[in-house]
Amino acid sequence: xxxxxxxxxxxxxxxxxxxxxxxxxxxxxxxxxxxxxxxxxxxxxxxxxxxxxxxxxxxxxxxxxxxxxxxxxxxxxxxxxxxxxxxxxxxxxxxxxxxxxxxxxxxxxxxxxxxxxxxxxxxxxxxxxxxxxxxxxxxxxxxxxxxxxxxxxxxxxxxxxxxxxxxxxxxxxxxxxxxxxxxxxxxxxxxxxxxxxxxxxxxxxxxxxxxxxxxxxxxxxxxxxxxxxxxxxxxxxxxxxxxxxxxxxxxxxxxxxxxxxxxxxxxxxxxxxxxxxxxxxxxxxxxxxxxxxxxxxxxxxxxxxxxxxxxxxxxxxxxxxxxxxxxxxxxxxxxxxxxxxxxxxxxxxxxxxxxxxxxxx
Numbered sequence: 001x002x003x004x005x006x007x008x009x010x011x012x013x014x015x016x017x018x019x020x021x022x023x024x025x026x027x028x029x030x031x032x033x034x035x036x037x038x039x040x041x042x043x044x045x046x047x048x049x050x051x052x053x054x055x056x057x058x059x060x061x062x063x064x065x066x067x068x069x070x071x072x073x074x075x076x077x078x079x080x081x082x083x084x085x086x087x088x089x090x091x092x093x094x095x096x097x098x099x100x101x102x103x104x105x106x107x108x109x110x111x112x113x114x115x116x117x118x119x120x121x122x123x124x125x126x127x128x129x130x131x132x133x134x135x136x137x138x139x140x141x142x143x144x145x146x147x148x149x150x151x152x153x154x155x156x157x158x159x160x161x162x163x164x165x166x167x168x169x170x171x172x173x174x175x176x177x178x179x180x181x182x183x184x185x186x187x188x189x190x191x192x193x194x195x196x197x198x199x200x201x202x203x204x205x206x207x208x209x210x211x212x213x214x215x216x217x218x219x220x221x222x223x224x225x226x227x228x229x230x231x232x233x234x235x236x237x238x239x240x241x242x243x244x245x246x247x248x249x250x251x252x253x254x255x256x257x258x259x260x261x262x263x264x265x266x267x268x269x270x271x272x273x274x275x276x277x278x279x280x281x282x283x284x285x286x287x288x289x290x291x292x293x294x295x296x297x298x299x300x301x302x303x304x305x306x307x308x309x310x311x312x313x314x315x316x317x318x319x320x321x322x323x324x325x326x327x328x329x330x331x332x333x334x335x336x337x338x339x340x341x342x343x344x345x346x347x348x349x350x351x352x353x354x355x356x357x358x359x360x361x
Contacts, residue, residue, distance in 0.1 A: 191224035
């Protein structure tokens with residue numbers, strides 16, 4: 001029995017991936033000159049970087065926990081093959097290709113440029129606001145166990161001698177980032193989400209969201225300590241101002257940003273600081289004249305949508321606990337996941353009139 005079939009014919013016309021694929025192909029086409037620089041014209045044929053980036057987006061969209069499982073799915077999943085422009089007879093590359101090309105993507109800042117191009121497309125379609133933004137941060141669990149958190153100097157905790165999964169008694173030990181370091185990921189640091197919560201080896205993710213449709217426009221991955229929320233917020237704002245060539249009108253944030261650094265930076269650049277206030281704390285530049293305004297109240301409602309960005313990245317994109325080591329590699333992975341989130345939102349906005357966001361500040 002002989003049958004001719006194409007992957008295209010098996011994908012429903014109204015499938016959500018169709019809109020995402022159109023947007024991705026347009027963004028990657030604009031980055032074609034960069035990809036030409038990344039790969040030499042001689043030697044063995046390389047896997048097109050467009051396919052690698054599209055495969056990483058697929059991994060985030062379908063919560064595939066490893067590149068090995070992703071490559072396995074590409075062998076038989078017609079939807080995935082169609083998305084990557086494979087026919088049914090094309091051979092799939094080995095999963096190790098992702099690791100081999102990771103340094104190349106980092107060196108050429110491919111993830112940053114891909115993320116920026118997708119955001120620029122959203123702006124060109126009128127889906128983003130240039131005036132109203134929200135900022136927040138969250139913690140990402142590191143791919144390292146607390147058992148790997150050993151003293152920087154002197155002998156480590158001997159445990160029970162089991163090299164595979166040793167039992168370690170930390171009772172009575174005082175451990176801190178100043179005296180201890182993870183042997184698995186030296187950049188991972190102890191941090192806690194709040195008072196009374198347990199400390200975990202973590203990294204910090206800081207994001208800037210535009211308030212029209214909840215798209216992430218800037219992001220920064222840092223160590224859990226060393227880059228405060230206020231410092232990260234001013235850096236993300238400065239990046240946005242450089243890219244848009246103008247300052248936003250408002251910045252919404254929670255109480256963690258009620259500081260001289262953030263409020264002062266906003267006032268210096270003509271930005272209204274719509275920051276939640278800490279009772280009893282007085283910061284010059286933020287008083288009742290701002291907090292009583294209707295715009296402030298609207299910003300405080302809309303800013304909570306940034307938690308949807310973090311929630312999607314952790315639950316769907318698999319970022320709750322990263323499988324990478326170091327801020328550079330985690331940053332690359334995070335930007336691709338955030339790009340996937342933006343593409344999902346933009347796919348739903350295809351065909352909608354410009355400026356038709358659900359909420360504006």
